[in-house]
Structures are given as structure tokens and as C-alpha cells.
Amino acid sequence: MKRIASLGLLILVMVAVGAVSAAPKTQVKYSTWRIEDKAVWDVLKASFEKENPTIEIVFDFYTDNTVYYNTLTANAVAGTGLDVYDHHPNDQLYIKAASGYMADLSALPFVKNLPEDSKKLVTFDGKIIGYNAGINLICLIYNKEILDQNKIKPPKTFNELVKAIKDLKAKGYGGIGYLGSDVKTDWLSDAMGCSIMGPAVYAKFKEAIDQGQVTDARKYPGVLPVFQSLKAIAQNSLLYDNSVSTSYAASLSLFAQKKTAFVMMGTWTFGTAQNDYPGIKFGIIPFPSTVGSKFYAEPAQITCVFPGSKNLTAAKKWVEFLSRTDNASTYLNAVKWTPALNGVKMNFEGADMLIAAVKEGVAVKMPENTPNVQIWRMGLNQAYSDLLFDNADLDATLNAFNKFLAQVNPQLKK
Amino acid sequence: MSTRAVHKYSLLKYLLYILPAFALWFVLAIYPHIAIYPISFYKWNGLPWGKMTWVGLNNFRNFFFNPSYSRLVWKSILYVVSLVVIQTPLALLVTTLIHSMRKGGGLFSGIFFFPVILSTVVVSLTWKYMYDPNLGSINAVLSIVGLNALKTNWLELDMAPVFAVVIHVWHKIGYPMTIIFAGLTTIPDSLYDAANVDGANGIQKYFRITLPLLMPTILRILLLTIITGGLAFDYSYLLGPVSTNMFVSKVDTLAVWVYKSGNEGNMGWPAAVGVVLSIVFVLVYIIYHFVSKRTEGKIS
Amino acid sequence: MTNMRTKLSQYANWAILILITLFFIFPFYFIIVTAFKSGPDLTLNPIGLPTQYQFGNFVEVFAGTKIFQSIVNSILVSTGTIVIGLIIYVASSYGLYRLKGTILGTVLFSIIVFGMMIPAVGYWQMILTYRKYHLYNNLTGVILGLVASSLPFSTLLIVGHLKTIPNDLIDSAGMDGASDMQLLRHVIVPLAQPIMLTITIFLLVESWNNLILPLLLLRDESLYTLPIQLKSTFFRQYAPRYELFFAGALITSMPFIITYIFFQKHFVYGLGGALKE
Numbered sequence: 001m002k003r004i005a006s007l008g009l010l011i012l013v014m015v016a017v018g019a020v021s022a023a024p025k026t027q028v029k030y031s032t033w034r035i036e037d038k039a040v041w042d043v044l045k046a047s048f049e050k051e052n053p054t055i056e057i058v059f060d061f062y063t064d065n066t067v068y069y070n071t072l073t074a075n076a077v078a079g080t081g082l083d084v085y086d087h088h089p090n091d092q093l094y095i096k097a098a099s100g101y102m103a104d105l106s107a108l109p110f111v112k113n114l115p116e117d118s119k120k121l122v123t124f125d126g127k128i129i130g131y132n133a134g135i136n137l138i139c140l141i142y143n144k145e146i147l148d149q150n151k152i153k154p155p156k157t158f159n160e161l162v163k164a165i166k167d168l169k170a171k172g173y174g175g176i177g178y179l180g181s182d183v184k185t186d187w188l189s190d191a192m193g194c195s196i197m198g199p200a201v202y203a204k205f206k207e208a209i210d211q212g213q214v215t216d217a218r219k220y221p222g223v224l225p226v227f228q229s230l231k232a233i234a235q236n237s238l239l240y241d242n243s244v245s246t247s248y249a250a251s252l253s254l255f256a257q258k259k260t261a262f263v264m265m266g267t268w269t270f271g272t273a274q275n276d277y278p279g280i281k282f283g284i285i286p287f288p289s290t291v292g293s294k295f296y297a298e299p300a301q302i303t304c305v306f307p308g309s310k311n312l313t314a315a316k317k318w319v320e321f322l323s324r325t326d327n328a329s330t331y332l333n334a335v336k337w338t339p340a341l342n343g344v345k346m347n348f349e350g351a352d353m354l355i356a357a358v359k360e361g362v363a364v365k366m367p368e369n370t371p372n373v374q375i376w377r378m379g380l381n382q383a384y385s386d387l388l389f390d391n392a393d394l395d396a397t398l399n400a401f402n403k404f405l406a407q408v409n410p411q412l413k414k
Numbered sequence: 415m416s417t418r419a420v421h422k423y424s425l426l427k428y429l430l431y432i433l434p435a436f437a438l439w440f441v442l443a444i445y446p447h448i449a450i451y452p453i454s455f456y457k458w459n460g461l462p463w464g465k466m467t468w469v470g471l472n473n474f475r476n477f478f479f480n481p482s483y484s485r486l487v488w489k490s491i492l493y494v495v496s497l498v499v500i501q502t503p504l505a506l507l508v509t510t511l512i513h514s515m516r517k518g519g520g521l522f523s524g525i526f527f528f529p530v531i532l533s534t535v536v537v538s539l540t541w542k543y544m545y546d547p548n549l550g551s552i553n554a555v556l557s558i559v560g561l562n563a564l565k566t567n568w569l570e571l572d573m574a575p576v577f578a579v580v581i582h583v584w585h586k587i588g589y590p591m592t593i594i595f596a597g598l599t600t601i602p603d604s605l606y607d608a609a610n611v612d613g614a615n616g617i618q619k620y621f622r623i624t625l626p627l628l629m630p631t632i633l634r635i636l637l638l639t640i641i642t643g644g645l646a647f648d649y650s651y652l653l654g655p656v657s658t659n660m661f662v663s664k665v666d667t668l669a670v671w672v673y674k675s676g677n678e679g680n681m682g683w684p685a686a687v688g689v690v691l692s693i694v695f696v697l698v699y700i701i702y703h704f705v706s707k708r709t710e711g712k713i714s
Numbered sequence: 715m716t717n718m719r720t721k722l723s724q725y726a727n728w729a730i731l732i733l734i735t736l737f738f739i740f741p742f743y744f745i746i747v748t749a750f751k752s753g754p755d756l757t758l759n760p761i762g763l764p765t766q767y768q769f770g771n772f773v774e775v776f777a778g779t780k781i782f783q784s785i786v787n788s789i790l791v792s793t794g795t796i797v798i799g800l801i802i803y804v805a806s807s808y809g810l811y812r813l814k815g816t817i818l819g820t821v822l823f824s825i826i827v828f829g830m831m832i833p834a835v836g837y838w839q840m841i842l843t844y845r846k847y848h849l850y851n852n853l854t855g856v857i858l859g860l861v862a863s864s865l866p867f868s869t870l871l872i873v874g875h876l877k878t879i880p881n882d883l884i885d886s887a888g889m890d891g892a893s894d895m896q897l898l899r900h901v902i903v904p905l906a907q908p909i910m911l912t913i914t915i916f917l918l919v920e921s922w923n924n925l926i927l928p929l930l931l932l933r934d935e936s937l938y939t940l941p942i943q944l945k946s947t948f949f950r951q952y953a954p955r956y957e958l959f960f961a962g963a964l965i966t967s968m969p970f971i972i973t974y975i976f977f978q979k980h981f982v983y984g985l986g987g988a989l990k991e
Binding site: 424425428429430431432434435436438439441442443444445446447448449450453460504507508511512514515522524525526527528529530531532533534535536537539540541543544549551554555584644645647648651652669672673676681684685687688689691692695699 | 761
């Protein structure tokens with residue numbers, strides 16, 4: 001009798017163990033376009049699943065990010081499997097936050113570890129809407145060898161840049177590689193705006209437009225040099241031919257092929273430098289404006305949690321894991337970004353340049369947080385674009401922009 | 415058929431044959447497109463727990479005050495008009511030429527019809543490649559011929575929808591061609607013979623006999639063209655720039671924007687865009703209706 | 715004199731047609747030529763013949779991407795659409811045909827015609843509706859969506875064709891005591907075969923090449939149909955790889971191209987005839 005009982009108990013225990021280990025794990029889906037980071041994601045996933053055996057992380061890499069946001073919205077709306085996802089700060093981050101697409105992460109430990117600027121970035125309506133791992137500088141990456149060979153020092157002012165480009169063009173090189181077709185004027189106008197006016201004041205300018213308070217672009221304090229800088233870039237033919245249709249890949253390709261000594265690019269490419277511009281010894285300088293030069297940086301993607309996720313606690317655990325200093329360090333050193341958290345040491349190739357830049361002072365651009373951005377943004381883009389790509393007359397462009405403002409201001413004031 | 419008595423029982427029975435199809439059709443293909451009308455007056459984040467807040471005409475204000483959006487309306491109209499203006503005469507020209515050929519006509523119509531079987535993705539992306547300012551063939555051919563000044567970024571021009579229409583015509587011209595061919599066969603040869611006796615030449619025969627008698631066919635083709643042109647999504651969407659969706663590009667039309675506008679966290683906005691598109695549609699249809707009534711009157 | 719005139723006009727005919735033909739054929743040159751170029755060759759030499767013909771693109775497309783999965787998906791979608799479509803369309807057309815002349819029949823008929831006129835612009839609503847019936851993110855949803863959207867058109871086509879069947883054929887079968895099922899199987903379906911062939915070809919082309927339904931309804935890459943997969947794989951945001959795209963497009967269009975060359979008549983009359991009505 002005892003034997004049967006103990007056998008029965010053994011079987012029971014085995015079944016129980018079997019049941020637990022065969023129990024379906026909670027799946028957390030992580031949607032991102034950063035398929036290039038797969039190697040480090042796999043490392044982090046393995047580590048996470050060791051600490052949390054009942055949760056499985058499933059990566060949802062988007063190879064086609066032209067549909068990334070549409071699919072994201074469709075999944076949110078259809079209520080299917082959206083747990084953790086990346087969102088770029090430039091893509092109307094706060095509009096989505098306002099619509100309730102991001103869960104509040106204030107309770108997570110990483111929040112205490114954020115420097116002031118980073119905290120501001122991810123705060124909306126008093127809630128923390130996501131985790132931002134790092135920032136990247138958008139600057140001029142230059143080919144050290146070409147500049148040395150032609151006895152050109154890395155330009156510190158606008159005039160030095162004009163002379164450098166002129167000299168290089170005489171030697172058969174082209175102008176600055178710039179991905180006009182992908183970002184149009186955004187990078188250059190933001191660089192000028194942040195560098196000349198400072199990110200906070202530049203942001204205030206846009207907020208003023210948003211409230212319908214700007215009637216004459218010339219008169220808004222400090223913004224005229226921004227327009228002038230863009231015009232000066234076009235006037236001096238600083239960009240590589242036909243930049244309005246140069247793609248991201250093409251601009252890197254020009255740099256890699258040594259057709260140009262400069263490319264305006266983000267320092268996230270440090271992580272993919274071996275593919276993007278193999279074998280080139282490079283340095284970085286800020287894109288000088290007519291008024292000065294300061295490095296300008298953009299936050300990299302924000303990792304958010306969808307409030308309608310069916311595995312909300314598990315999803316938050318994943319973000320908590322990623323934002324822990326040691327894991328953040330693993331990730332940031334693999335992708336070679338400047339950290340946006342305290343306590344992460346950078347040690348990768350090129351880190352010294354970034355550390356030096358941060359010491360000099362970096363203007364971190366804040367994403368636009370204006371409710372009416374759809375109404376006025378295109379008018380501003382048009383003005384920038386006319387100056388930069390068409391070398392249009394400055395007065396005429398500003399007049400046209402003022403006319404546009406007159407048309408939309410009554411609507412914006414509401 | 416009408417002589418057979420159809421009892422109530424039979425009515426019910428035949429209704430049952432129809433019901434599954436109708437239910438499927440209504441739920442999947444009709445309801446979503448009429449649900450947008452009420453929703454366009456609300457602000458709603460689309461999420462299951464989201465509230466729908468009444469905002470009246472607020473979702474439509476973008477069209478009244480923002481030139482970037484009101485231009486979308488003109489671009490959709492430009493698309494439809496260009497489609498009609500480019501496709502119809504081309505189809506007429508091609509069918510006339512083929513029809514008057516003794517042999518070889520089959521080969522040509524086979525070639526012109528062929529693109530129809532390709533997918534819009536293959537067609538649009540091939541042409542997008544050709545339109546590319548750096549890699550593209552159109553600019554390359556222009557520089558070979560020495561017309562460098564004409565080289566431009568085709569899809570960034572204000573007229574960009576017309577270039578999407580070129581693709582649409584390239585892809586789908588087989589359809590109107592076949593309809594016209596069918597229409598041509600209904601014109602009796604005796605009319606042409608009589609005209610020949612009177613000494614009429616080709617052009618006169620065409621404009622006095624062929625075209626007027628083809629009018630009903632042409633009107634039918636116009637209607638189909640207007641419907642497909644108004645709702646055309648694929649070509650404009652695929653030609654668009656490869657970057658984030660947030661701003662209206664030169665080649666976008668209202669149909670494309672219905673899709674892209676869903677990202678802004680308010681489901682009322684794409685609904686409003688859809689409503690505006692329907693209004694444009696109805697207006698164009700009304701114009702077509704008047705034109706066709708007058709032309710029909712003229713023929714008889 | 716007239717002889718020369720007709721000869722001249724014949725030459726002019728040919729000349730114009732050949733010019734137009736060039737316009738139609740010239741994109742194919744690029745599809746074929748670019749498929750054989752390597753990436754760097756493409757950047758340096760966009761329009762010429764490949765400096766070196768190479769098959770690397772084809773290998774990369776078929777070995778390295780999910781294109782086979784999407785071909786399977788497309789086959790499933792097309793087959794499902796055709797099979798379900800034909801069953802539903804024949805049944806409903808028969809019902810409508812039988813109800814001709816009755817008030818109910820006229821009402822239903824008008825609903826169909828009116829429904830065709832409603833512009834299909836509720837894309838996001840479609841996502842919500844399909845989700846409600848568990849048709850979001852699966853191939854069944856795409857199949858049913860295609861069947862539903864082609865319904866009015868196909869039904870009108872079949873009803874129109876049925877109307878051409880002489881009444882006495884049906885009446886005599888009825889007098890022989892045939893039930894509806896038997897009537898359908900032995901009389902109607904055989905007689906409707908030409909129109910069913912037309913509709914099959916129409917549904918095949920429409921379901922295979924349709925973009926909007928898979929774009930809206932499918933989120934998993936493993937469910938993508940061929941057009942969406944072609945677009946997605948080769949158009950990553952920062953690096954469109956045209957050479958891979960053309961290689962993929964060339965191979966996957968091949969079956970259709972070959973079928974078209976051999977069955978051209980059926981395609982032209984099928985698709986065109988469908989549009990005629």
C-alpha cells in the first residue's frame with residue numbers, strides 16, 4: 001500500500017513538474033525597426049529569459065518601415081498583439097501619447113536615473129511615456145585622409161566650411177552628402193535652429209507658430225539667421241548635386257566611395273561603420289551656421305508599452321530590464337550611442353569623439369509637442385525647402401511664408 | 415420566367431440562396447464604407463477603451479484652412495481628369511489603328527493588354543525606378559539625347575499625380591481597349607461602304623460615323639475611368655517617398671491620405687478624408703451624368 | 715492615287731503603333747536587365763546592359779527572403795477566393811435570377827447596383843470590422859474580403875448571362891420534375907461555364923495582384939501575399955534594393971507571363987468581357 005502511495009505521489013509530482021514547465025509562457029512582443037541590432041537583442045533576450053523563465057520575448061522586426069507606423073496603429077486599433085514597441089521622437093510622438101497609446105512607466109526604477117533633459121523628453125502630461133536609451137549627434141562626418149592630403153583643417157566656422165568645400169571641389173570632390181530625399185530640410189533646419197537659437201528657444205518659435213502668434217517670420221527674435229543660414233548653404237553650393245533626391249543610402253555611398261569628404265549623418269552609423277563606410281578614418285564636427293557652430297543631437301527611439309497589451313506586467317518587466325544600467329550599457333556599447341541615462345560608461349570605437357563633443361556642449365533637439373503641427377508644418381517646410389534646394393530669394397520666400405501664416409493663423413488661434 | 419408562378423415559399427427559398435452572399439457583402443464591403451460618415455464627426459483614438467467625443471465639423475477644418483490638405487482635393491481631381499484625358503484618346507487611337515490593320519493587329523493588342531496581368535506593385539515600383547532622378551532611366555535617356563535641362567525629380571513636381579496616371583494608363587489600358595473593340599464590332603460595315611461610295615476619306619469616316627456610334631461605349635468607359643480614377647490608391651501610394659508617413663507628399667491623392675492619416679491617433683480624421691473623397695466623387699459623377707444625358711440626346 | 719494613300723496611311727499606322735509599343739515595352743527592358751546587375755553595377759551604370767551578368771540577385775531573393783512563403787500564401791488566397799467565390803456567386807445569382815420580376819427581386823437588384831456606387835474609402839473601419847469577426851490578420855479575412863468586394867460585379871455578370879438561357883429549357887426540366895439542386899447541377903452550371911471561366915480569370919488576377927486588402931489586414935510577415943512581400947522585402951526605408959526587387963518580380967511574374975502567352979485569348983476576352991457588362 002505504501003509503495004503504491006509513493007508511486008502515486010511520484011507520478012503526481014512528475015505530472016506537476018511537467019505541467020509547470022510545459023505551461024505556456026507569457027509572450028511579450030517587441031516591435032521595432034532596428035533589425036540591425038539583432039545580435040545584441042538576442043543576447044539581452046537570453047539574459048532576460050534566464051531571469052524571468054515564464055516570459056518569452058518575441059521580436060517583431062519590421063523590414064519595411066514605411067508601413068511601420070500604419071501597422072502599429074492598425075494593431076493598436078484592432079487590439080492584436082501590441083505589447084512593447086519603439087517610437088521615434090520625430091514622428092509625432094506626443095500626438096500618439098495624447099491619444100493614449102503609451103502606458104505610464106513612472107513606477108519603473110530607471111526614471112530616477114535620468115538626467116533632466118532625458119526626463120523632460122519622455123514626460124507627457126505628467127506621465128513617463130517611454131524609455132529612451134541614448135542620443136545621437138547629427139553632424140558632419142569627415143574623411144580625415146582627404147582633408148589631411150589637401151591640407152584642410154576641419155572647418156569651425158561657416159566661412160571656413162565654404163572655403164573647404166571650394167578647395168575640395170577644385171580637386172574634383174563633390175559637396176556635402178545629404179539625404180535630401182529622406183528628411184528633406186529637417187536635419188539641416190533643425191541643426192541651424194538648435195545651434196543658432198538653442199533648442200529651447202527654437203522649440204518656442206514653433207510653439208508660437210502653433211498658437212497662431214507669428215505674423216512676420218522676419219520679426220520673431222532670433223529666427224532670421226536660421227533662414228539666412230539655409231539660404232547661404234544653397235548660395236554657396238555646399239551640398240552635393242541634386243541633394244533633394246539623394247537617399248540615406250546614397251549619401252553614405254558617396255562618402256564611402258570618397259566622392260566627397262563630408263557627409264551629414266547621424267553618429268548611430270558608428271555602429272554600422274564597417275558596412276556604411278568601410279576603411280575610412282573619420283572625425284566629426286558640428287555643421288556650422290552663419291552665426292556659430294554647436295553640435296546638435298537627436299534622441300534615438302523611445303521604447304513604449306501599449307496600455308492595451310494583454311501582458312502588461314510582463315511588458316513592463318521587459319522595459320525595466322532594458323533600462324537597467326548594466327543592460328543599457330550592453331546595448332549602448334553595441335550600437336555605439338551616447339547614453340541618455342546616468343551611470344553608463346562608453347567604451348567603443350569613436351566613443352572619445354562623442355565624449356569630447358558632449359563636453360563641448362550638445363544641443364539636444366526636443367520633439368515637437370504642438371497640437372496643431374499638421375496645419376503649419378508643411379508651410380514651414382516649404383519655406384525651408386525653397387531656400388535650401390531651390391536657392392530661392394530670401395525675401396520672396398519669407399513673404400510667401402508670412403502669407404501662409406496669415407492664411408492659417410485664424411485657424412491656429414482657436 | 416415571369417409566367418411561372420412564384421409562391422411565397424419559393425420566394426423564401428430563393429432568398430435563402432441569396433442571403434449568405436448578401437450578408438457577407440454587406441458586412442465586409444459595404445458597412446465599413448458607410449460607417450465613416452457618422453465617425454467623421456467624432457474624435458476617437460480607435461482603441462477599445464477609447465471614448466468617442468463629438469467634435470462636429472472639426473475634423474474637416476483642415477480642408478478649409480490648410481492649403482496643404484485642400485491641395486489634396488485638387489490632386490485627386492487632377493488624377494481623375496488626367497486619367498480620362500490620357501487614357502480615353504489613347505485607347506481610341508490604338509483601337510482604331512489596330513482595327514484598320516489587316517494582319518498583326520492581334521500581336522499589338524496582345525502587347526498593350528499584357529501589363530494588366532502584372533501586379534500594381536511590380537508596375538509601380540518599376541516606374542518609380544525609372545522616374546528616379548539619379549538611377550532612373552528617364553533622366554538618363556534625356557541626358558543622352560542632350561536635353562539635360564529637362565531632367566528633374568519627376569515625382570516632386572506639383573504635377574506628380576499625372577506621372578502616377580501615366581503608370582495607371584500603362585497598366586490598365588487593356589480594359590477600355592477591349593470594350594471599344596466590342597463596340598466597334600457593332601458598327602455595321604454597310605455604313606462605311608456607303609461612305610466610301612460618297613468618297614469620304616479615313617478621317618471623315620472616323621469622325622462622322624465611328625465616333626458618334628461609339629458614344630455609348632465611350633460614355634461607359636468614362637464612367638469606369640472616373641470610378642477607378644477617384645479611388646485609385648495603389649499607384650500613388652507606391653510611388654510615394656520612402657520615409658515616414660506624416661506629411662503629404664507631392665504624389666499623394668485623397669485615397670492615399672485616407673490610409674496615411676490613420677497614424678495621427680484620431681480615427682475621425684481618416685473618416686473625414688474619406689467623406690471628402692466621396693463628395694468629390696459624387697460631384698464628378700453628377701457632371702458625368704449631365705454630359706452623358708446631353709450627348710445621348712445629341713446622338714438620337 | 716488612292717492606293718498610294720492607303721499604303722501611306724498603312725505605314726503611318728504601323729509607325730505610330732510601333733512607337734506606342736516601345737512605350738509599353740521599355741519598362742520590361744529595365745526589369746530584365748536590372749535583375750542581372752549587381753548592386754554596385756546598378757549605381758554606376760543604371761541604364762546600360764550589365765557589365766557582368768550575374769545570378770546573385772536571384773539567389774539572394776530565393777534563398778534569403780520569405781518569398782516562398784508569400785507565394786504559398788498567394789496561392790492559398792487565390793484558390794480560396796475562386797472556390798468560395800464561385801459557389802457563393804452561382805448560388806446568389808441563381809436566387810436573384812429566380813426572383814426576377816418580383817418586388818423582392820427588384821429591390822435586391824437595386825441594392826446591388828446602388829452598393830456598387832458607394833466609394834470604398836473606409837480603410838480603417840475595415841480593420842475594425844474585420845477584427846470584430848476574427849478576420850483580421852489571417853488569410854481567411856483576405857479571401858472573404860475579396861469575395862465580398864467582387865460580389866456585385868460578378869453577380870450581375872452571371873445573372874445577365876443566365877437571362878440569355880432560353881426559358882423553355884428550364885421549364886421543360888421543371889416539368890420533368892427536377893428539383894432546384896438538379897436543375898442547378900445539370901442545366902444551369904453547365905450552361906454558365908463560359909461566364910464562370912470569365913469570373914475565374916477575373917478573380918485570379920484580382921486576388922493575386924490585390925494590394926489594399928493584404929496591406930490593411932495582414933500584419934504578420936509570414937502571412938504576406940506576394941505583392942506585399944515584394945514591396946516590403948526590397949524597400950526597407952533606407953536602402954531600396956532595386957536589383958533584388960527586379961529579380962524577384964521577374965521570377966514571380968514568369969508563371970503569369972507564360973500562361974498569358976499561351977492563353978492570351980482567354981485572358982483578353984475574359985477580363986475584357988467582364989468589364990464590358
